[in-house]
Amino acid sequence: MAVKENLPKYERICKENDIQLLFDKGEGFSVYPFRVVFLFRRDESRPVTCRLLVSVSKKRFHHAFKRNRVKRLIRESWRKNKASLYEICQKDNISVDVALVYTATVIHSYEELFKKMQKVVHDLAKKYGSSHETHSKNAR
RNA sequence: CGAUUCAGGCAGACUGUCGCGGGUCGGGAAAGCCGGCGCGAGGAAAGUCGGGACAGCACAGAGCACCAUACUUCUUAACAGGAAGGUGCCCGCAAGGGCAACAGCAAGUGCCACAGAAACAUACCGCCUUUAGGGGUAAGGGUGAAAACGCGAGGUAAGAGCUCACGCAUCGGGUGGCGACAUUCCGAUGAGGUAAACCUUAUGGGCUGCAAGUCCAAGUAUAGAGACAACGAAGCCUUCGGGCUUCAAGAGGGCUGCUCGUCCGCGUCUCAGGGUAGGGCGCUUGAGCCUGCGGGCGACCGCAGGUCUAGAGAAAUGACAGUCGCCCCGCAAGGGGAACAGAAUCCCGCUUAUACGUCUGGGUCGUAGC
RNA sequence: GGUCUCUUCGUCUAGUCUGGUCAGGACGUCAGGUUUUCAUCCUGGUAACUCGGGUUCAAAUCCCGGAGAGACUA
Numbered sequence: 001m002a003v004k005e006n007l008p009k010y011e012r013i014c015k016e017n018d019i020q021l022l023f024d025k026g027e028g029f030s031v032y033p034f035r036v037v038f039l040f041r042r043d044e045s046r047p048v049t050c051r052l053l054v055s056v057s058k059k060r061f062h063h064a065f066k067r068n069r070v071k072r073l074i075r076e077s078w079r080k081n082k083a084s085l086y087e088i089c090q091k092d093n094i095s096v097d098v099a100l101v102y103t104a105t106v107i108h109s110y111e112e113l114f115k116k117m118q119k120v121v122h123d124l125a126k127k128y129g130s131s132h133e134t135h136s137k138n139a140r
Numbered sequence: 141c142g143a144u145u146c147a148g149g150c151a152g153a154c155u156g157u158c159g160c161g162g163g164u165c166g167g168g169a170a171a172g173c174c175g176g177c178g179c180g181a182g183g184a185a186a187g188u189c190g191g192g193a194c195a196g197c198a199c200a201g202a203g204c205a206c207c208a209u210a211c212u213u214c215u216u217a218a219c220a221g222g223a224a225g226g227u228g229c230c231c232g233c234a235a236g237g238g239c240a241a242c243a244g245c246a247a248g249u250g251c252c253a254c255a256g257a258a259a260c261a262u263a264c265c266g267c268c269u270u271u272a273g274g275g276g277u278a279a280g281g282g283u284g285a286a287a288a289c290g291c292g293a294g295g296u297a298a299g300a301g302c303u304c305a306c307g308c309a310u311c312g313g314g315u316g317g318c319g320a321c322a323u324u325c326c327g328a329u330g331a332g333g334u335a336a337a338c339c340u341u342a343u344g345g346g347c348u349g350c351a352a353g354u355c356c357a358a359g360u361a362u363a364g365a366g367a368c369a370a371c372g373a374a375g376c377c378u379u380c381g382g383g384c385u386u387c388a389a390g391a392g393g394g395c396u397g398c399u400c401g402u403c404c405g406c407g408u409c410u411c412a413g414g415g416u417a418g419g420g421c422g423c424u425u426g427a428g429c430c431u432g433c434g435g436g437c438g439a440c441c442g443c444a445g446g447u448c449u450a451g452a453g454a455a456a457u458g459a460c461a462g463u464c465g466c467c468c469c470g471c472a473a474g475g476g477g478a479a480c481a482g483a484a485u486c487c488c489g490c491u492u493a494u495a496c497g498u499c500u501g502g503g504u505c506g507u508a509g510c
Numbered sequence: 511g512g513u514c515u516c517u518u519c520g521u522c523u524a525g526u527c528u529g530g531u532c533a534g535g536a537c538g539u540c541a542g543g544u545u546u547u548c549a550u551c552c553u554g555g556u557a558a559c560u561c562g563g564g565u566u567c568a569a570a571u572c573c574c575g576g577a578g579a580g581a582c583u584a
Binding site for chain 2: 005006007008009010011012013014015016017019046047049053054055063064065066067068069072073075076077079080110
């Protein structure tokens with residue numbers, strides 16, 4: 001089944017508790033210009049969901065219109081790239097929360113962000129692969 | 141035609157694909173389902189500097205503080221806003237523009253460093269006079285940001301508004317103006333500055349802000365434990381209603397900041413410790429916008445008709461591609477560019493940011509022609 | 511979103527209410543001295559009022575506006 005290239009509200013993290021949990025328990029790595037924080041969750045009551053949180057700090061861009069632009073570009077590139085992540089998650093019936101913190105101080109073009117996002121998704125899949133193996137070992 | 145100035149407008153348009161937030165309609169038992177239609181950033185949305193609307197709390201009253209405003213008339217829901225006008229200063233050849241904390245140091249107090257004799261009532265040098273002590277004198281000197289109305293003449297022992305002409309300032313009267321004020325009128329006076337120093341006068345001001353507040357659901361705590369104290373005690377007087385004195389208690393809190401006053405209220409201390417999740421409303425029809433007519437120099441006001449134009453909530457309004465228009469480079473093909481900047485309860489202002497931008501209209505100056 | 515506060519040498523600060531007399535001090539840094547040398551110590555220098563206007567004879571200080579930091583508030 002093909003994954004839609006959309007981003008409805010249930011695929012975004014809005015609750016304060018969820019955000020707190022993600023940053024407390026989640027693991028992180030960096031792919032310039034992003035700091036990625038992620039947390040895999042097993043929740044049987046809901047369908048498989050990859051949720052996203054975008055953060056652009058006021059310290060790096062103190063103009064609101066610049067922050068908005070960066071966030072919009074990130075969401076756009078995530079939307080186009082999330083399909084491969086979904087494939088993996090649906091296979092194992094696991095959900096994932098991802099936070100993307102923008103760490104650069106200049107606005108990169110959409111093309112660049114698109115390429116970087118491919119790498120982010122790729123790395124996420126790899127991380128899941130390794131952690132999943134250890135998880136299964138522990139289970140045994 | 142060029143330069144400049146004032147007033148006002150604009151803040152690229154359209155198409156396709158994918159996507160987001162509300163609304164609405166249809167399908168569906170329902171859904172994080174499917175589809176259609178329509179709406180979705182600004183002139184400053186910004187700064188949060190004024191002022192309101194709205195909301196909660198408070199409000200017997202009085203006084204004192206505190207804060208704000210400060211030429212006049214008008215305008216507005218209101219304002220430290222706006223319009224027109226007056227006065228002073230500054231910029232400009234001009235048209236025109238900018239600034240004013242433009243009430244009061246002729247109510248009181250303070251301050252005016254250094255210098256200077258002296259900084260607000262005083263004579264250092266000098267000049268005149270006198271035997272001397274002393275007296276008169278602000279013309280000259282030096283100091284300073286500021287020093288006895290200025291300048292000329294008369295006058296005098298020397299001088300001095302002491303007198304006169306011209307001018308300056310303040311006050312009073314007259315005249316003009318609704319008024320600020322003006323004045324080629326008349327008279328009087330001639331001893332600084334500073335109120336963005338305290339202050340005086342006049343006017344105004346409750347406090348807090350949508351994270352205000354309110355509803356649903358759930359929960360509940362003036363809970364619990366310990367210690368101490370305790371529903372007053374004693375005495376005196378009495379007209380038997382009560383009053384007075386001493387001891388104990390008199391906690392804590394509201395009424396803007398304080399005081400008076402007033403109200404709620406009735407143990408105190410210690411230990412230990414719960415709670416703030418989530419959702420709905422507030423939330424967009426309003427001092428609204430557009431057009432026309434009328435009134436007014438103008439800000440603005442009145443009437444008529446039309447119109448509905450974002451409403452999020454870890455927060456939507458985007459991405460890509462193409463076409464046309466604008467600007468720059470280039471003979472051309474083609475290439476490049478498009479500012480400041482993102483709603484958060486809502487309005488009215490102000491301030492700040494903004495393209496060597498552009499359009500419309502009025503004026504001034506210069507050049508050329510008629 | 512709302513309500514407030516602050517900004518002084520390279521760094522930390524005093525002074526701002528109440529305007530004036532060299533904007534003071536500490537650490538740093540530079541030069542010299544002391545020492546065989548280094549440290550310590552001593553002497554001297556260096557260097558600042560966040561920016562733009564206004565009031566005043568005179569502004570770090572008073573007033574207005576801008577910029578930049580920070581705090582509080584469910």
